[in-house]
Amino acid sequence: MTTSARTGRTLLVFTIQGAAVDVTDKSSPGQFRELLASAGAVNVSISAKGVLSGSTQSQTLVSRALNRSVDTYTIAFDNGDTLSGPFQIVQFEAAGSYNDEQTYQIGFESGGSLGFTTV
Known part of the structure; x- marks a missing residue:
C-alpha cells in the first residue's frame, strides 16, 4: 500500500x-x-x-488484482513502523452507494523477502 492508499484505511490485520x-x-x-530453528516457509497475510x-x-x-502481479508495497502501521516487500493482491472488494464514499477491502499475501523497520 502506498501512502495514498493508507490515508483512508480504517482497519489493518x-x-x-x-x-x-x-x-x-x-x-x-x-x-x-523437536523443531529445526530458522527453517520452513514464512508467509505474511495482510x-x-x-x-x-x-x-x-x-x-x-x-x-493489479486482475493481473495477479507481485508488486512492491510499503505497509505503514499507525505507530510509524513499516513493512516493505513484494506482495500480491489476493482479494479486492469495492463498494459504495450513489453520492457516498467508496469503501474497499483488500487482501495481500507476501511473495518474497520482507523488511520490517521500526521508528
Missing part, C-alpha cells in the same frame, strides 16, 4: 505464519517433538479496509 520443520527422531529427549481516495487508486488496485 497483519498475520505472520510459519511452517515448522519437524526433526524429531527416536533419539529425541522424552520423544518430544487485510485492510477503508475509504478509497480516488478513481486512479481504485483502477490501479483492480488492475
